[in-house]
Amino acid sequence: MKRSTVLAALASLCATPALWPEMAHAAAPGKPLRVVASFSILGDMVQQVAGPLAEVHTLVGPGGDAHVFEPRPADAQRLASADLVVINGLHLEGWIDRLIQASGFKGRVVVASQGITPRLLDGHPDPHAWQSLRWAATYVRNIQAALKTARPAQSTQLDRQAEAYLKQLQALDQRTRAQLAAIPAAQRRAVTTHDAFGYFAAEYGVTWLAPQGWTTAEDVSAKDVARVVRELKAQHVRALFLESAGDPRLMQQIAREAGVHIGGELYADTLSPAGGPADSYLKLFEYNVRTIVQALQASARP
Structure with missing residues (x-):
């Protein structure tokens, strides 16, 4: 309806x-x-x-x-x-x-x-x-x-x-500040589907890129994808993340074109169902931080 x-x-x-x-x-x-x-x-x-x-x-x-x-x-x-x-x-x-x-x-x-x-x-x-x-x-x-x-x-x-x-x-x-501070600033670069992690970026010193703006209701054009791929290469972005509530195909395409590692799935705007890894706000935040840190550390290895 x-x-x-x-x-x-x-x-x-x-x-x-x-x-x-x-x-x-x-x-x-x-x-x-x-x-x-x-x-x-x-x-x-x-x-x-x-x-x-x-x-x-x-x-x-x-x-x-x-x-x-x-x-x-x-x-x-x-x-x-x-x-x-x-x-x-x-x-x-x-x-x-x-x-x-x-x-x-x-x-x-x-x-x-x-x-x-x-x-x-x-x-x-x-x-x-x-x-x-x-x-x-x-x-x-x-x-x-x-x-x-x-x-x-x-x-x-x-x-x-x-x-x-x-x-x-x-x-x-x-704990979050300590974990992310242990990663060199130049390595704290990532991309996700829509621009949902700006406050995280400002608070914890991670540079985020996204093909979509602040709302998932926005359409993503081929121009947007090309821009993000260029920025990923230019800024040496370390990891790309899927979002739990989004369609993964767009980000998989960007990862292929930019040659960027997919670091896992993040919960941006929603909890997981009961029993999942992010079924409370505290668990969501801990899960996201753990996923981000592991991906950034892995992508920094030769």
């Missing part, structure tokens, strides 16, 4: 039974908050901070692509009965405003990236700020504040859970 058709139909769904048992927006004391998060990485962050105090539903689940997501009738129903909606912002979810309006949701919308200074790509904010663990801590603080406002009686518990999570992020950030 076309996106316009789906969105036009959503407004009529507010009178249908909700997917959560109670319809009221004000969460009853003692009952878990009903939180809708826009995509899987954000949903995991919310769950880590909220713990048992919230039931978190993710609109774009593991393996999905928030850039090209098409809302379904069930998504409108979820929003209609939610207590809180958490989004990334920075124009990642171009569909969210229409979905909220169609659902009739009147509660609070939390923008997790609030307070972040975005990098700009062709005049557009880069929405992938979670690729920096420093900015991820800002996400967590915003989520923490929103949950405490919704559940003031549980503020102490929420603070304890948030602080424990923030310590994990900080420790991972320190």
